[in-house]
Amino acid sequence: MTLQALISPGSVAVIGASAKPRTIGYTISAQLIKRFRGRVYLVNPNYGEGVIEGRTVKFYRSVLDIEDEVDMAVVAVPAKAVPGVLEEAGRKGVKVAVIVSGGFAEAGNAELEAEVARVAGVYGVRVLGPNCVGVYNAEVGLDTMFLPEEKAARPAGGPIAFISQSGAVMTAILDWAAAEGIGIGLAVNVGNRADIGEGEILGLLRRLDYVKVAALYIEGFRRRREVEEFLRSAKEFSRDKPVLVYKAGRGADSARAAKSHTAALAGNYEYYKALFRQAGAIEAEDLLDLFDMAQALALLPLPKGPNTLVVTSSGGIGVQATDFLLEQGLKVPKTPQALEEELRRVLPPLASLGNPIDLTGGATNEDFANALERALDYFDMVLVAALIHPPGLDERLADYIIESTRRGKPIVVVSIGNSPAVKELERRLKGKVPVYNSPRRAARALWALYRYSEIKRGRSTPT
Amino acid sequence: MTLQALISPGSVAVIGASAKPRTIGYTISAQLIKRFRGRVYLVNPNYGEGVIEGRTVKFYRSVLDIEDEVDMAVVAVPAKAVPGVLEEAGRKGVKVAVIVSGGFAEAGNAELEAEVARVAGVYGVRVLGPNCVGVYNAEVGLDTMFLPEEKAARPAGGPIAFISQSGAVMTAILDWAAAEGIGIGLAVNVGNRADIGEGEILGLLRRLDYVKVAALYIEGFRRRREVEEFLRSAKEFSRDKPVLVYKAGRGADSARAAKSHTAALAGNYEYYKALFRQAGAIEAEDLLDLFDMAQALALLPLPKGPNTLVVTSSGGIGVQATDFLLEQGLKVPKTPQALEEELRRVLPPLASLGNPIDLTGGATNEDFANALERALDYFDMVLVAALIHPPGLDERLADYIIESTRRGKPIVVVSIGNSPAVKELERRLKGKVPVYNSPRRAARALWALYRYSEIKRGRSTPT
Structure with missing residues (x-):
């Protein structure tokens, strides 16, 4: 071809x-x-x-x-x-x-x-x-970008493909992703789109086994043909693999125009929203959200439902996580009676067992492992708030969390801090379990997993 | 006392x-x-x-x-x-x-x-x-926290005071802030609040010159006295200095309760929102947002109005910034005719002069300086999207931006990337101009400045 x-x-x-x-x-x-x-x-x-x-x-x-x-x-x-x-x-x-x-x-x-x-x-x-700045494909070492690596780093590779309408955004995002360990393995900047557009590129990516998720940055289409191609191709793509889109210029085709024509152009964004929904594409709130969600979708299995378990060493982060999960339309159901009794036997007496399971500042790595081992079967996905500052916790908690992923349920981690133990925890999880520095970001990632599971099941109800 | x-x-x-x-x-x-x-x-x-x-x-x-x-x-x-x-x-x-x-x-x-x-x-x-974990005050070396610094670092100091209801959240945030250079100089964990609460602590902080802004993490008050004290004290504080609040447990007093009593407790959050508005406190969306806004309020002068200038080397980031500024209720008015003609004479022909002023990938440090020097007088505040990957830009752009702050207008910077030049740009700006890795975060920070300027003027209309 x-x-x-x-x-x-x-x-x-x-x-x-x-x-x-x-x-x-x-x-x-x-x-x-x-x-x-x-x-x-x-x-x-x-x-x-x-x-x-x-x-x-x-x-x-x-x-x-x-x-x-x-x-x-x-x-x-x-x-x-x-x-x-x-x-x-x-x-x-x-x-x-x-x-x-x-x-x-x-x-x-x-x-x-x-x-x-x-x-x-x-x-x-x-x-x-x-x-345009062209193409970056870590898999084959293809790199047409005209900035040297000293000034703009490239990520080592990974399962995320990025299609960007803007060359500057692609350059900056790759430079950011390289050090953050965001696994972008392939990136294409469509530029003026005289010929090849997002639709055909998605068609190509669909057939590449090493691409697990497509993330798009779009400002706007100019021609009907571009829209039709995108729609057809994204529909097909999203049957196999997730498509994420962050659309800028929401109030307008150009930011400048936004001021004088707000009403008309706000309608324009509604048009794009409908288009993305029809295409089975998941919308991101900004570039950070785009790659937060892409990481989860690239690494994790899909949940069978919206029921989320929260396990935490900090009651505060547990409360925050619950807020954001509910805000995203996910569920944080109460621990079933039988499970609560089981947990009571193995967890410290001060632990709160509802859901969140709050292991408190007295938690040990093994308490997290015990909670996860026994509770996983009762929920569809898990948010672990792994604040490891308490004396009984350290970076080895990462190994227990990785062990739990074998059970086939999606798990995301919240980690806050920069001390050596925190950084080592995050290093161990890297490439296996997505880690976010805020419960809100983690909740968005779980929402994306659930949303894509719905799209796969053909129930593309808007949420 | x-x-x-x-x-x-x-x-x-x-x-x-x-x-x-x-x-x-x-x-x-x-x-x-x-x-x-x-x-x-x-x-x-x-x-x-x-x-x-x-x-x-x-x-x-x-x-x-x-x-x-x-x-x-x-x-x-x-x-x-x-x-x-x-x-x-x-x-x-x-x-x-x-x-x-x-x-x-x-x-x-x-x-x-x-x-x-x-x-x-x-x-x-x-x-x-x-x-509770007690008190951290960098100014006098007071530190009652029971975790060693190797496990949980403390920030070197700074103008932000943090009052946290949760000890784990305070510990994690200080550990995070230490390496990120978030200037938290003082932190107090109220714990069970048997006696001293947020209200009295705000009263103390109000009289400390080295505290420029108070950031609060609150899950909920238990007693009427706590609410009344907070209201009286925050009102008084916010006349002099900004108070920011992130309230968790939005759907409920406890996250667990959120499930079974959604309706009643959602009303509860409305109560807190009204309380914060009455107190002149500015609400954050999450912990990151809390410190994004706190940094801007600690470092920058207040704007005289909502009119925001966007200067960028990336059209894409300019469009995104405009989206988020408008979303926050701020204004991105068109460049006045006279200014546009003046800019036309000094900026490269390909630059787009509306607003955003898009200097394009051909931009130099001096183009940014010229644009800022001539445009500053026409706007109330500035968002500079300093993506310095293009060949004509480098870390010295920071010096021009710092120079521009002398004109007394608030300026925030968006910087995306991790290459040495990007990190050096950010290092030079640190402590002088707040830097955010997304236009959304920068727009929220500018909104906080504008919001506080409204509160100071006594027009505490909800936005």
Whole structure:
């Protein structure tokens, strides 16, 4: 399939490559040479040879001179040179062109963008962008982003795929995710969307086993075709794997317009909400919420119902968690009588056994383990508020929680603090159990799991 | 004033002190010996002498044996021994007793708690707790918390005072705040509130110059007296300095009760909301929101109106910021014509000048400086989305932003990422301009500033 080349090309040509450090053409070339597992070719008529990242490299005068097949061309030349370069790429048989160059519709040059689309159509080259940072795929080392890693880190990989309408948002989020351990393995910036949009990308991601969840940042669609493609594709995707969407520009297509046209454009957001609901996509409140939910959906099994157990060492956090779970429409039902009697025999006398199960500041790691072991069967999912400051608790609580995940119920953890024991607890849980620094964030994550379980069951009632 | 001894006693006696490491009596003694700027006396009839933190220390048999005046007694003996110990403290003339011991009303022993209150009344000893972690005051090194710093760090100090009903929440928040650089300089856990409550503590804090804002975590009041004191004192406090409140148990007095009595207790939260409004207190959505707002209120001047300027290098973050500012009831008015013409002359041609002012990925530090310098006069406050990944931006943008604060308008910053330049930008801003990793959090902070400016003007209309 042609479009496959967008995320796993066998070979990539950088058109507008450069041997001059700190230029866009240099950075893209350097990243690909360092990381890409396929073949890399550099195109620039002004060089014959050059040095990039300490290696001597050859520059081709034109993509047509490359002896090998070229699956992807990354185009970083001035806007007005793009149609010509694209024509050459077409004649070469390039499957996908990632047009990094800006200066098209976003700068008032809609005609130039139309010309790009026309040339692409003639030769059957698929186009990402223009005006985009392109593609990051940790799995194959594909990285067309034009900022060096020292300035904008990339995450090591993971099960979350991110599709962003904004290049700056994609860059910032990847830089953030790298150190936070948010498992984003694949990211695509659609830019001006002259050709390839979210719908087709979702179609690609659906077939990738290593993608477990898609997270989208959308400001707005411009064409009916984009909407229809998104709807069809997201519907199909969400049957297999969850789609999350954070939509910005809620009051307006553009933030500026929001002021003068509030009423009309508030209606516009209602339109998007209906679209997302129909598509089986789950809406996030902001970018943090998007990745909070994505982490839970990527790591955890789905709950069979809304009944949530809260186990805590802090009564206060238990109360807060209950507030937010109920606010999200989940249930925090009372501990059944039989279970309460069982728990009474194994837990300390001061523990409160209702639900939350509050083990109090006298709790030990083993109390948490005992509570989880006996109570898990009675609930659909679990929020563990693992505040391990009390003397009887430490980082080993993480191991007990991980052990409990074997029972097939989704478990999320709230952890607050920065002392070494807290950080070690979080490190042990990383990649196995999602950890949030507030009960509200944890409750949102559990809601997303429950919401997706409803979507899977076909009961896409709005909540 | 007697109660002054709660936060800045001249001398402290630890009753139930211990030379046995890792006990509560040892940890409290060690913290005070290491950090407290006043005089510390240790009381335990079982020791004559002992070693704490490498120092040989003297133990008194009774607080009555101490030759000096004792302003504060920290009581960490078994619950049933507390009334006797408190009587001795009373006879000694101790002003405030912080009763760390648990096993009172919270454990069903309301009678024992009443006895404590009675003895305290007879001798005029004021009581914090029982069942509390007590007081942390960085200014004077007072620290009655019974967890060692290795396990639960304490923040270095700062203008925020935290009053928490929950000891575990106070401990976890201080541990979190220490590494995050949240400037909490003073924290008090009221525990069972047998005597001293939030109202009186606010009264104390009002007179401390180094406290700029009070942040409260409240689950619920039990007695009419507590409510009345809080209302009177918060009203008075909020005339001078902002009071923030996060109320948990929103659906219920206890989370468990939330399930069976939703309707009645939802009404209960309405009661608290009205109380907070009447008191001039600003409500937070959760603990993170509480300290997001507290940081802004502690650092920034108040705006004269709701008109907010957004300056950004990322159109996407600009759109998101506008969404959340409007959602909070703030205004993002269009750039006036005259200003737009002025900006047009100094900013790059691709910049979008409406509001947000979107400097695009081509932005430089100087573009931000130019935009801020010329636009500041036209708006009441500013949200700067400082995504510094583009090539023309770096950590020195922080210096320009700090420079702009001299103009007396409140400025908050959104920064997303973890690369060295991003961290350095954030480090430079720390303690001068609040930084948030999401536009939503930044918009909430600006809302808090505007809300408090309304409260100060006496127009405490609900928003």
